[in-house]
Amino acid sequence: MSDLLELAEAVASRARPGEEVEAYVARGHETEIRVFEGEIESLSSATTSGIGIRVLVGGDGAGSRLGFAWAGSLDPDVVSATLEEARDNAAFATPDPEVDFARFDGVAPVALDLWDPELTDTPTDRKVSMALELERRVRAGDRRIRQVASADYGDDRVEVALASSVGLRAEMCRTSAVVSVSAIAGEGPDSQTGTGFSAARGPGGLDLDAAVNDALTRSTRLLGAVKPRSGRVTVVFDPRVTSSLLAIVASALSGEAVVKGRSFFAERLGEVVATPEVTLVDDPTDRRALSAATHDAEGLACRRNVLIEGGRLRGFVYDTVSANRAGTTSTGSAVRGGYAGTPGAGCRAVVLNPGELDGDGVLAAVGEGLYVQSVSGLHSGVSPVSGDFSVGAEGLMIRGGALAEPVREMTIASTLQRMLQSVVCVGGDLEWLPGIAAGQTLAVGDMQLSGR
Numbered sequence: 001m002s003d004l005l006e007l008a009e010a011v012a013s014r015a016r017p018g019e020e021v022e023a024y025v026a027r028g029h030e031t032e033i034r035v036f037e038g039e040i041e042s043l044s045s046a047t048t049s050g051i052g053i054r055v056l057v058g059g060d061g062a063g064s065r066l067g068f069a070w071a072g073s074l075d076p077d078v079v080s081a082t083l084e085e086a087r088d089n090a091a092f093a094t095p096d097p098e099v100d101f102a103r104f105d106g107v108a109p110v111a112l113d114l115w116d117p118e119l120t121d122t123p124t125d126r127k128v129s130m131a132l133e134l135e136r137r138v139r140a141g142d143r144r145i146r147q148v149a150s151a152d153y154g155d156d157r158v159e160v161a162l163a164s165s166v167g168l169r170a171e172m173c174r175t176s177a178v179v180s181v182s183a184i185a186g187e188g189p190d191s192q193t194g195t196g197f198s199a200a201r202g203p204g205g206l207d208l209d210a211a212v213n214d215a216l217t218r219s220t221r222l223l224g225a226v227k228p229r230s231g232r233v234t235v236v237f238d239p240r241v242t243s244s245l246l247a248i249v250a251s252a253l254s255g256e257a258v259v260k261g262r263s264f265f266a267e268r269l270g271e272v273v274a275t276p277e278v279t280l281v282d283d284p285t286d287r288r289a290l291s292a293a294t295h296d297a298e299g300l301a302c303r304r305n306v307l308i309e310g311g312r313l314r315g316f317v318y319d320t321v322s323a324n325r326a327g328t329t330s331t332g333s334a335v336r337g338g339y340a341g342t343p344g345a346g347c348r349a350v351v352l353n354p355g356e357l358d359g360d361g362v363l364a365a366v367g368e369g370l371y372v373q374s375v376s377g378l379h380s381g382v383s384p385v386s387g388d389f390s391v392g393a394e395g396l397m398i399r400g401g402a403l404a405e406p407v408r409e410m411t412i413a414s415t416l417q418r419m420l421q422s423v424v425c426v427g428g429d430l431e432w433l434p435g436i437a438a439g440q441t442l443a444v445g446d447m448q449l450s451g452r
Contacts, residue, residue, distance in 0.1 A: 004161035005171045007074065011053060011083060015165035019090075020056040021083070022101055022164035024297070025049075025074070026339045030156040031124070035131045036148075043128070049074050052339040055086040056101055063097035065090045070340045098324035101166050102298035107332065109294040109301035110285040114174035116202030119155050127153045127203065134181040134208060138196075141216045144223065146191065149182040155203070168299035176290050177203050178434060179211050185219035192225070194218025199290055199434050218373065222394060225406035228451040234369035234424060235412055235447045236362060236398060239431050239439030241372055242352075246437035249416060250282065250347040252384035253307050255318035255333075257345075259325045264387035264417060265313060273313045274420035279353040280308040282317055282333065288432045289349035297334040297343040305331050307350075308420075319345040351438040355426040359441040362427045364401035366443050371395045371403055372412065387416040410451040419444050 004025045011023035027049040034041045052070040067090025071082040135151035155177035162170045180197035196214030198207040237245065257263040265273065274280075284293045284302035293302050298320055306314050317333035318326065322345045335346035357365060376392040383389075394408035414422075427441030 002159065002161060002171055004159055005163065005169065007051075007079070008161045008163035009169065011051070011079060012163040012165045014083060018058050019087070020101055020165045022054045022056075022162070024052040024160070024162050024336070024339055026051075026158065026160045028156060028158045031127065031154060033128055033131050033153040035128070035135055035151050038132065038135070040128060043124075045124070048072065050339040051079055051082060052336075052341070053083050053086045054101070054342065055083070055090045056099065057090045063095035064099050065093040065095050066099045067091070067093055068342050072340075098321055100320055100324060101164050102168060102300050102320045102330060102334070103166055104168060105300060105329065105332075107301040107303055109170075112285065112287050112292055112294050114172070114201065114287065114292055115157070116175045116205070118202040118204050119157060119175045119177060122203045127155070130179055130203070130206070130208065134179055134211060137208070137212045138181050138183045138215050141212060142185065142220055144185045144187055144220055145183050145216070146186045147184045149184055149193065151181045153177075153179050162295070162297075162299045164299065170295040170299040172294050174292070175201050176434075177201070177206060179206050179208065181211055181215045183215045183219040185223060187223050190223055192219050192222045194220070194222075201290075221396065221403075222373070222406040222408065225394060225408040227409040228370070228397065228407040228449060230451050231449055232446055233449045234366050234443060234445045235449075236366055236369055236371045237442045237444070238371070238373050238395070239359075239427075239429065239441055240433065241375055242442040243433045243435060243437045243439035244375070244378055245442075246280070246350050246352065247435060248378070248382050248384055249280070249420075250350045250436060252416070253282075253316050253347065255316040255322040255326055255328075255331075255345045257384065258316050259322055262385050264385065265316070268313050269315070271313055272311050273417070274308055274311040275423045276311045277355065277423050277426050278308055278311050278420060279306070280350065281306050281353070282347040282350050284348040286349055286351070289351075289438070290432060290434055291348045291436055293348060296332045297336040298330070300330055300332040300334070302348065303332045305333065317345050317347055319343050347436050349438070350436055351430065352426050352440060352442070354428040354430045354440060356428050357425060358429045359427055362425050362441045362443050363398055363403065365425055366398055367401050369398040369443070370407070370412070370449060371398050375412075382416070384416070389414050389416055389419065407451070410449060413448045413450065414444075414446075419447070422446050
């Protein structure tokens with residue numbers, strides 16, 4: 001048993017008659033390094049720890065009252081004060097018949113090794129060298145590179161333990177590392193910025209070649225871009241953009257959003273919502289996902305949840321409270337931002353079942369269209385409630401099944417509902433990226449392109 005789980009259990013055991021107590025304890029260490037023009041611009045290394053405590057007090061038939069408090073310290077006196085604060089907050093809460101703590105549901109956790117010991121064994125000067133090497137190689141990689149705006153190395157390791165007085169016990173640890181580099185390329189008065197990165201469980205899994213090549217390609221291939229003609233086109237999304245789109249779709253598949261009427265999928269369970277090419281799952285038990293986990297934020301075992309299968313809406317992800325409100329059971333999908341937050345329903349590792357074509361194969365299959373390398377205004381221009389979709393974009397035209405002239409200063413628009421019903425091809429070039437969704441090339445037909 002880890003010291004964190006021991007502490008969580010000790011707090012949970014202090015539940016008084018008529019109340020239940022849950023303790024969520026976390027400890028993390030983060031390193032961030034940035035270099036500029038061959039020198040270290042910044043270097044930080046920080047350790048944080050804290051506890052979040054929920055107290056549930058039984059009601060008089062109207063429901064239970066929930067109190068929450070947190071502290072960024074594991075000092076015994078601070079922990080005791082935090083427990084008392086949670087109790088005080090429960091006394092002022094409004095009774096709710098659906099509020100409850102998770103109970104063991106018979107699902108055993110999948111054994112996952114998410115910890116890379118190399119991360120802690122790698123000396124800091126080696127991590128600095130990786131960032132310096134990124135900058136040097138990008139600067140020398142193409143005569144059109146005018147400046148390397150930033151070159152970074154970062155890693156973190158996280159340990160979490162949870163215990164509740166209703167009998168749940170869980171602990172988990174994981175590591176991650178990432179390198180990224182942003183390059184500015186130019187020809188004449190024109191300049192473009194491109195970023196490359198690589199992410200893995202530890203430093204040994206990082207691919208500097210991929211990060212360098214990505215930054216060089218993305219910063220140079222849009223030089224000379226012009227505003228395209230307006231019209232309706234098939235849009236092929238770069239894997240990074242696909243990842244961002246899937247994250248928004250995933251937010252609309254949260255049971256919490258559905259029960260609150262804040263999802264365009266509400267009241268559509270069992271309906272055909274996409275083309276047959278679309279099978280979307282949330283699978284935190286897939287170790288390849290950097291966001292993989294053995295347990296959710298309430299202590300239940302994570303599991304593979306099928307959300308859309310062959311185009312048909314099969315289900316949503318739930319935590320305990322949203323499941324109670326929907327009259328169903330938790331899918332082991334509680335998430336929280338850390339010890340300072342409370343759990344809610346959400347996805348962790350969303351992925352489209354891959355097709356058989358790689359990125360070039362998708363381009364060839366599409367023939368004519370628009371390749372979108374990046375988008376802007378994603379959070380303001382896309383609504384998981386209504387499904388409205390309108391974002392700025394830049395990329396390249398597709399002609400004869402290959403990338404052609406670069407374009408920018410344009411808007412692409414549709415609705416998420418229509419886009420899911422217009423998926424032409426799902427690429428097989430699956431790439432696990434930082435965040436809650438994997439990336440892959442994705443072709444969507446009949447979108448509005450607004451240029452000139």
